[in-house]
Amino acid sequence: MKKYLNIVCLTLVAALFAACSDEEVLMPTADFTVSATDVSINQTVTFAFTGSNAVQAVVFPGDAGHDWDLVNQGSTGLVMSKGVATYAYPTAGVYTATIVATNYDKEGRESKMAVAKVTITVTDDNNQLRSVILQKDLYNKEMAAEIGDDYVLVTMPYKVRVNNRDVAVKANAQRLGITAMSPNATIDISGEPYSDKTKYDLTASPTIGVTAASGLVKTYQVYTLSYPVFETFSIDGVAGTTTYSAYSYDKTFVSVTLPSGTDLTRLKPVFSSADALSVSIDGQPQTSGMSEVDFSQTVTYTLTNQLADHPECRCESQVVVEVTVK
Amino acid sequence: MKRIKPFIFCNFYIVVAALLFTSCSDFLEKEVQGASTPDSFYKTKYELQEGLNAVYDILQSNQFTNCAWIFGEACGDDVVGTDENGTSQIAELVNFRFDTSNDWLLRRYQIMYRGINRANQLISHINSVKFSSDDASNYTTVQAILGQAKFLRAYFYFELVRTFGGVPIRPETEDINHLTIPRSSKEEVYAYIEKDLREAACMLDAKYTDASSGKVGCGACVALLMKVLMYEATPGEHSNKWEEMALLGDYFITGRTLTYRDILHLDQYDETWDQLMRRLWFKPREKLLSGEVYTTEDTALPALANIYSLVSKSSYDGSTLHYRDLYYQAGEFCSRSVFEIVFKESATGKSDDDNEGMGIMNDLFWNRLWASTSFRNAVANDPRRDVIILLHASATFDNERLEVPATRYGCMKWYTPKNERPLDENDNAKNRRVIIYSDVVLMYAEALNEVGRREEALTQLNRVKAVANEITNVSTLYTAGTYLEMRSQIWTERRIELCHLWDRYFDIVRQGRAATILHNLASEQVWGRGKNYIEGIHELFPIPQTEVDVTNGVVEQNPGY
Numbered sequence: 001m002k003k004y005l006n007i008v009c010l011t012l013v014a015a016l017f018a019a020c021s022d023e024e025v026l027m028p029t030a031d032f033t034v035s036a037t038d039v040s041i042n043q044t045v046t047f048a049f050t051g052s053n054a055v056q057a058v059v060f061p062g063d064a065g066h067d068w069d070l071v072n073q074g075s076t077g078l079v080m081s082k083g084v085a086t087y088a089y090p091t092a093g094v095y096t097a098t099i100v101a102t103n104y105d106k107e108g109r110e111s112k113m114a115v116a117k118v119t120i121t122v123t124d125d126n127n128q129l130r131s132v133i134l135q136k137d138l139y140n141k142e143m144a145a146e147i148g149d150d151y152v153l154v155t156m157p158y159k160v161r162v163n164n165r166d167v168a169v170k171a172n173a174q175r176l177g178i179t180a181m182s183p184n185a186t187i188d189i190s191g192e193p194y195s196d197k198t199k200y201d202l203t204a205s206p207t208i209g210v211t212a213a214s215g216l217v218k219t220y221q222v223y224t225l226s227y228p229v230f231e232t233f234s235i236d237g238v239a240g241t242t243t244y245s246a247y248s249y250d251k252t253f254v255s256v257t258l259p260s261g262t263d264l265t266r267l268k269p270v271f272s273s274a275d276a277l278s279v280s281i282d283g284q285p286q287t288s289g290m291s292e293v294d295f296s297q298t299v300t301y302t303l304t305n306q307l308a309d310h311p312e313c314r315c316e317s318q319v320v321v322e323v324t325v326k
Numbered sequence: 327m328k329r330i331k332p333f334i335f336c337n338f339y340i341v342v343a344a345l346l347f348t349s350c351s352d353f354l355e356k357e358v359q360g361a362s363t364p365d366s367f368y369k370t371k372y373e374l375q376e377g378l379n380a381v382y383d384i385l386q387s388n389q390f391t392n393c394a395w396i397f398g399e400a401c402g403d404d405v406v407g408t409d410e411n412g413t414s415q416i417a418e419l420v421n422f423r424f425d426t427s428n429d430w431l432l433r434r435y436q437i438m439y440r441g442i443n444r445a446n447q448l449i450s451h452i453n454s455v456k457f458s459s460d461d462a463s464n465y466t467t468v469q470a471i472l473g474q475a476k477f478l479r480a481y482f483y484f485e486l487v488r489t490f491g492g493v494p495i496r497p498e499t500e501d502i503n504h505l506t507i508p509r510s511s512k513e514e515v516y517a518y519i520e521k522d523l524r525e526a527a528c529m530l531d532a533k534y535t536d537a538s539s540g541k542v543g544c545g546a547c548v549a550l551l552m553k554v555l556m557y558e559a560t561p562g563e564h565s566n567k568w569e570e571m572a573l574l575g576d577y578f579i580t581g582r583t584l585t586y587r588d589i590l591h592l593d594q595y596d597e598t599w600d601q602l603m604r605r606l607w608f609k610p611r612e613k614l615l616s617g618e619v620y621t622t623e624d625t626a627l628p629a630l631a632n633i634y635s636l637v638s639k640s641s642y643d644g645s646t647l648h649y650r651d652l653y654y655q656a657g658e659f660c661s662r663s664v665f666e667i668v669f670k671e672s673a674t675g676k677s678d679d680d681n682e683g684m685g686i687m688n689d690l691f692w693n694r695l696w697a698s699t700s701f702r703n704a705v706a707n708d709p710r711r712d713v714i715i716l717l718h719a720s721a722t723f724d725n726e727r728l729e730v731p732a733t734r735y736g737c738m739k740w741y742t743p744k745n746e747r748p749l750d751e752n753d754n755a756k757n758r759r760v761i762i763y764s765d766v767v768l769m770y771a772e773a774l775n776e777v778g779r780r781e782e783a784l785t786q787l788n789r790v791k792a793v794a795n796e797i798t799n800v801s802t803l804y805t806a807g808t809y810l811e812m813r814s815q816i817w818t819e820r821r822i823e824l825c826h827l828w829d830r831y832f833d834i835v836r837q838g839r840a841a842t843i844l845h846n847l848a849s850e851q852v853w854g855r856g857k858n859y860i861e862g863i864h865e866l867f868p869i870p871q872t873e874v875d876v877t878n879g880v881v882e883q884n885p886g887y
Contacts, residue, residue: 042863042886065423078425082875086426088886090860130861142810144562160808179842183861246806247780 028054030101030116041124041182042088047099049083051114054101061087062095062120092124092184092213124213126182129220132208133177135196143249148312151221154202155315158226161244171224173199184213223310227317228275228303230254235269235295235323236262250317260326264295267323276303295323368451371464374471377448381478384441385667391686391758393434395695396420397489397867398828403847403856404821405695405737410855422844422858425871426887432870434489438482442496445479448472450498452607462609462618469607470541473529477542480522481550487515488557488832491866491884506877509869516558523551524589529606532628539641539659540668540757545630548578548589549664549761552769557836561776561813568776575770579786581631587623599623634763636793638662649797650713650723653739653759655746664761671748671755685754691740692730699850702735705822709798714738714825737826764790764823768816775812783812790823835865860886 028051035046049057058077060068066087067075077100078085089095097118104111132145132152146153159166177196178187187194188209200206208220227250233240235256245251258264270289273279279286280302281293293299299321306314367373384390400407400420409416418424424431452472457464486493492515494507510518527547534541552571559567577584595602603621604610611620638647641659651657659666697715705711713723715735720728724743730736742756767786774783788803795801804815817837821830834840841864844856863886873881 042860044883044885044887079427081427081871082878084875084879086874086883086887088863090858142814143808144810161806181862245808247808247812248778249808 025103025105025110025112026053027112028052028101028103028114030054030057030099030114032057032059032099032116032118034097034118034120037118037120039089039120039122040126041090041092041122041184044086044088045097045120047080047085047087047097049080049099049101051099051101051116053103054114055104056102057083058100058102059085059087060098060100061089062097063089063091063093068096068098068100068115089120089122092122095120095122124182124184125216126180127185127210127212127216127218128181129208129210130179130181131177135175135177147220150219151223151310151313152208153223153225153313155225155227155249156202157244157249158229159244160249161246166244171203172201174202175199178208180210182212186211223307223313225305225307225313225315226275227315228273228277228305229317230271230273230301230303230319233269233271233319233321235267240321248318250315252317252319254319254321256321256323258323258325262325264323264325266292267295268292269321273303275305277306278304295321298322364447364451365454368448368454369456371455371457371467371471374448374452374455374468377444377451378471378475381441381444381448381475382668384437384444384482385478386669387437388686389433389437390441393430393437394758394828395686395690396430397434398831399826400695400831402831402834403843404698404701404825404830406698406851406855407695409694410851411853421853421855422860422864426868426874426883427871431867432872435486435870435873438486439496441482442479443500445475445482446496446498446500448475449479460609460613462615465607465609469529470531472607473526473547474542476522476526476529477547477550480519480526480554483515483519483522484550484554484557487512487519488836489867490869493869494881506880508877508880509882516554519554520551521594523547523554524591525606527551527589527627528586532630533633535641535659540666542665544628545578545634546665546761548574548627548630549766549769552578552766552773553761556769556772557832559776561772561837562809564776568773571769571773572777572779575766575773575786577627578630578634578766579770581629584627585624586621586627589627592623633661634664634766635661636764636767636789649710649794650738652762654743655756658757662763663759664763664766666760667758669755669757671753674753685752687740687756687758688742688751688754691736691742695737696730697735697737698847700847701821701825704818705825707802708794708822709796709800710794710822713797714822739826759827762824762827764793765820768820768823772813772816772820775809775816780806780809780812783816787812787816787819790819794823840865862886 031049031051033048033050036043039045045061047059051057057080059080060066060071060075060077062068065075066077068077071077077098078087097120099116101114101116102111103113129147129152132147132154134143134145134154134156143154143156146155156169156171159168161167175196175198176189176194178194180187188211189198189200190206191209194208202222202224206222208222209217210220211217229242229252230240233242233254233256235258238256238258240254240256243253243255245253268289268291271279272288281299284291286293286301301319301321303317303319304314305317368377396416396419399405400409400416407420410420411417415424415429419428419430449472452468455468483493483495492509492512495510495515495518496507526542527544530542530544530547533543533545552574555567555571555574559565559571573588574584576582597605599622600611608621609618614620638649638652638657639645639661640647640656641661647657647660652660652662657663702715705714714737716722716728716738718728718730718732718734718736722728722738722741722743724745726744728736742754746756748754767790771783771786771790774780774786784804784806791803795803804819807815820833824830824833831840834843841859841861844859846856848854848857866884868884868887869881874883
């Protein structure tokens with residue numbers, strides 16, 4: 001019984017396939033469309049197969065490792081399983097993309113192949129800056145610069161706090177860590193090749209130039225700005241002492257010790273700041289020697305600074321004032 | 327005769343198949359008796375538990391585990407591996423010269439959706455459960471099951487979104503006519519994950535212990551929520567994600583009270599409080615007996631600060647464990663472990679059972695991945711060095727000569743101590759720690775630094791370091807610094823403290839420095855793994871090609887592929 005069933009089954013299956021076995025293998029055509037032939041690096045290119053009579057279509061994008069001419073030396077292509085393949089070229093250049101359409105019979109006795117080609121030009125004209133960092137020369141401290149449309153703004157404190165001491169920052173000798181958006185771009189500082197070892201004078205208004213692989217150049221002007229501080233701060237003739245915060249570049253502390261018995265609630269501090277365009281407490285403008293302040297608790301002043309000809313380049317700092325009595 | 331039986335059956339099936347396609351009579355359409363369908367299942371809380379077990383089961387599968395180390399560890403810079411040099415699918419992936427049809431992309435995508443599908447079936451049928459009594463414990467049981475399912479669904483989506491970017495959000499009830507779902511944006515997927523985690527945190531006990539050890543609790547939900555927020559936020563950019571992380575850390579670590587209102591973000595809900603409570607399986611107000619309390623918006627979440635600690639306390643006897651024990655059996659479910667994947671010894675003497683799984687970890691340890699030179703340099707002066715990595719032929723802490731290949735450094739978190747090895751080496755069981763408490767503390771420190779609470783950030787950072795210092799009795803701590811220095815110190819500590827937990831690659835991507843780090847790594851090996859990494863492209867892997875194909879392009883490819 002089982003044997004009989006077996007024979008029936010095999011006949012049935014054989015009959016199903018028999019009809020197809022003697023068909024002629026037709027010549028395929030390798031037509032296709034491509035979404036763009038002029039692209040930037042890493043931009044997706046879509047290949048869509050529109051040919052006919054192909055059991056399989058493969059696209060060879062034409063760059064290293066994907067070259068149809070080198071298929072016997074290990075180059076590979078992308079199989080278009082639903083007639084569509086996407087690819088993005090990582091390097092600039094002119095490439096010949098090849099679509100290979102193949103048709104073969106089920107037994108693999110006969111196969112026919114058609115090939116179509118297209119030239120794709122890949123350019124790399126990205127000349128944007130990614131980041132600019134003042135490297136660790138600031139006594140093992142780092143600082144990120146702000147990148148604008150055509151400028152780089154470096155905001156620096158006058159001093160940084162290291163091991164409980166305030167150390168002056170040298171704005172005229174800074175190592176820079178600069179990276180461009182494209183790894184293929186080259187960077188120069190005021191026309192000289194950039195090096196992360198060289199110390200640059202940031203006060204001399206240098207420029208950062210980024211040249212894309214295509215030769216397109218973009219220049220960024222470097223501006224510097226200082227976090228404003230009180231150069232002098234005194235109450236009733238008693239000068240305060242300033243220390244810098246170990247946690248923030250934009251924060252300083254001023255402490256003033258007044259004679260015992262002083263009423264701390266109504267004092268008029270006298271202060272000066274070379275950089276501050278405005279001085280305020282909780283949004284209220286303060287005038288040196290005029291404004292009355294309650295110092296029974298610590299008071300935080302906000303000082304602002306901006307570049308006269310580039311008002312978009314601005315910064316803000318905090319001065320925390322603590323007044324005690326002897 | 328017996329031998330040809332399969333052949334006959336095979337033919338028999340062809341005949342049946344032929345009948346299926348030709349016959350139109352309805353005798354084949356009769357309902358199958360005794361089989362479970364989604365609509366007949368999930369009727370009792372025991373069946374719900376089985377449904378939940380099926381979701382957990384995904385975490386134990388080899389496919390899930392393999393994808394976890396390949397993407398999370400082998401792509402990163404803490405290890406070098408034997409798989410890198412060659413033309414295997416793993417080699418192409420970790421060298422970033424894969425194409426969109428790479429098998430591992432599909433495997434990772436698939437296994438997450440398999441988990442999501444199982445969770446969705448359970449969540450969409452949770453209301454078909456019937457009770458014999460209105461006992462409050464019945465509600466608690468169902469609520470705990472629903473909460474865990476939500477956590478797991480969120481975890482699967484999180485793995486997807488950090489690998490592929492925005493992905494399709496599957497409807498809880500699948501419609502056979504609308505199986506093709508386009509990708510949601512990254513933000514939408516993150517919002518979906520957050521909602522699940524926020525709700526799950528309200529539904530679960532702080533931490534499950536004893537016989538329930540290994541079930542995710544409120545602590546795991548809050549920890550994962552913090553992690554999700556951290557991946558949404560960008561370092562250096564002000565964001566309410568950082569603010570909320572700091573708030574959640576205040577609750578998790580320093581014990582500040584957090585209410586349901588705080589964590590749920592109620593303004594985003596269309597439901598009334600009663601409707602929400604009913605959906606989340608709190609016992610309805612009208613069914614409460616005297617003495618039972620209704621949960622309000624102002625109810626506080628369970629306290630977590632006293633449950634977890636940086637010093638590991640054993641879950642079995644409460645004793646203080648060595649730093650290294652966290653990664654071994656002695657440290658299972660200990661006070662330093664927040665979320666771990668449980669593996670069981672099958673005791674069959676065979677390696678065929680997926681759920682014993684950790685043969686993979688043995689294989690990684692002995693044959694596949696070694697500490698990279700870059701990692702060895704990073705830990706050179708750290709008290710944890712000898713606990714984390716060990717050179718070939720050195721003696722292990724349990725006096726074994728370490729037979730990893732010559733000149734290689736083994737990653738000791740994957741080591742199985744002698745006294746924990748099963749009788750048969752194929753019966754492996756070694757729980758995988760996914761989130762540990764020091765990760766939570768370091769996430770908290772990072773958020774504190776981002777929101778400008780730097781003194782506190784330094785305190786938290788040094789708490790983690792101080793515990794590590796006890797290993798060799800040193801006292802080097804991190805120092806005060808401004809934003810970038812604090813951040814770089816926290817990231818240094820993250821690398822060492824959380825190393826080899828299969829998370830490093832995604833961490834450096836999140837930090838925005840994967841390209842820099844991997845390009846530096848390229849000089850380590852002659853074949854230069856890392857050199858092909860393209861900044862701005864490879865931070866997201868491509869959607870698997872078959873997914874783009876079967877949806878006829880409705881699921882769109884990521885840019886650059």
